Amino acid sequence: MDIKSLFVQEVFTKCTIDAPADIVYSIISDFANYATWENEMIITGKTQIGGKMVVKVKTANNGDGWVTLSAVMRQNDHRKIAFDNILLAPFLLRGRHRFEIVPTQNSQTMFINAEVFSGLVVPFIRKNTLLMTTRRFKEHINLALKRTAETAPAVPGTPSELQNQL
Numbered sequence: 001m002d003i004k005s006l007f008v009q010e011v012f013t014k015c016t017i018d019a020p021a022d023i024v025y026s027i028i029s030d031f032a033n034y035a036t037w038e039n040e041m042i043i044t045g046k047t048q049i050g051g052k053m054v055v056k057v058k059t060a061n062n063g064d065g066w067v068t069l070s071a072v073m074r075q076n077d078h079r080k081i082a083f084d085n086i087l088l089a090p091f092l093l094r095g096r097h098r099f100e101i102v103p104t105q106n107s108q109t110m111f112i113n114a115e116v117f118s119g120l121v122v123p124f125i126r127k128n129t130l131l132m133t134t135r136r137f138k139e140h141i142n143l144a145l146k147r148t149a150e151t152a153p154a155v156p157g158t159p160s161e162l163q164n165q166l
Helices: 021-028 031-036 122-151 159-165
Strands: 008-017 041-045 052-059 065-076 080-086 094-103 109-118
Touching: 008 122, 021 094, 021 109, 021 122, 031 041, 052 080, 052 122, 065 094, 109 122
Parallel strands: none
Antiparallel strands: 008 109, 041 052, 052 065, 065 080, 080 094, 094 109
16 A cells, blocks of 8 residues: 555555365454464454454564554454554554455465554554564464464355365
């Protein structure tokens, strides 16, 4: 994304996962079990649309500490999970986070892990925090999800499982 404002920055990552989209969604949407496959993000609270959540991410101190954000779920379906993260106040730092699950050929999935940051602090944290530490954090989540999904058993009753039975 081109910088359209001094106070806006997108961090965009993606990866191809050799697993069907329904398996990827079943893992990424199971917030209570994140600790079983990754150790850099904790999501608690009400994860239905409009629900208030607490999101803890391991990005402080160059990835050695935790930042706690308040969040609100905007969308949660089989193709997209989107929520807004706020640090202290929306005018200081808001992150519009999204996980996109895009089915591709051969039972693969394109996974997009992106966030558009806005607020008064963006110019001061753009280079070291957003473009380096936050990007690295998102890439670690992608890799952990990829490893988990590629070794996960098929989800019973899902389209890919039913097709395997034919």
